[in-house]
Amino acid sequence: MQDAAGHDSDRQLCIMVMGPSGVGKTSISQGIADALGAAFLEGDDYHPESNRKAMADGHPLTDEMRWPWLKALSVAVVDSAQSRATVFSCSALKRIYRDFLRDHIDGLEIVYLHADHDVILQRMQAREHFMPPSMLESQLATLEVPTDDENAITLDTEHPVETSVRHALDDLKKRGKI
Numbered sequence: 001m002q003d004a005a006g007h008d009s010d011r012q013l014c015i016m017v018m019g020p021s022g023v024g025k026t027s028i029s030q031g032i033a034d035a036l037g038a039a040f041l042e043g044d045d046y047h048p049e050s051n052r053k054a055m056a057d058g059h060p061l062t063d064e065m066r067w068p069w070l071k072a073l074s075v076a077v078v079d080s081a082q083s084r085a086t087v088f089s090c091s092a093l094k095r096i097y098r099d100f101l102r103d104h105i106d107g108l109e110i111v112y113l114h115a116d117h118d119v120i121l122q123r124m125q126a127r128e129h130f131m132p133p134s135m136l137e138s139q140l141a142t143l144e145v146p147t148d149d150e151n152a153i154t155l156d157t158e159h160p161v162e163t164s165v166r167h168a169l170d171d172l173k174k175r176g177k178i
Contacts, residue, residue, distance in 0.1 A: 012084055013177060014109065015032060015038075015087045016089075017032065018152075019112055020136065021091065021135060022120040025043075029087050032169065036169075038085035038086055041073070041080060060142070063096075067100075077105050078104065091139070093139065095146075109177055110151070112153065116158060119157075121136055153171040155168060
């Protein structure tokens with residue numbers, strides 16, 4: 001069944017966990033997905049190789065580079081949500097990216113993660129990832145923190161992953177989403 005906008009209204013719950021690289025998107029997304037028995041999609045998996053190479057080489061992505069990625073990710077989320085609740089990680093640093101995803105994914109719930117600059121930098125330095133720690137500054141410069149009208153759940157991720165997951169689930173429950 002489709003709604004007036006032509007979207008499938010039988011779609012399951014979709015939750016995007018967003019924030020800059022190194023803030024804990026993957027760990028917290030997986031924790032939420034596991035707790036809900038939901039599918040988990042890693043947003044970085046939908047970047048074209050050219051984007052991954054640019055970031056690995058220390059070059060911030062342009063809007064033009066991000067649109068194909070966001071489109072591919074939104075299609076994958078909608079496909080997944082046809083059969084089960086879906087949690088996905090995505091930086092979604094700008095409002096226009098989040099608006100695009102909301103326009104393509106009905107009822108999208110947003111969990112915004114933040115942490116102190118030094119905490120994020122330490123995490124980035126301690127992991128193996130295509131995004132080098134030198135990219136943190138451009139990520140933070142690009143970040144447009146969700147505004148009140150976006151109704152995002154905001155989590156401080158300086159706490160253990162389990163605590164952040166529990167807080168996200170508590171907020172989703174209060175909102176009647178789970």
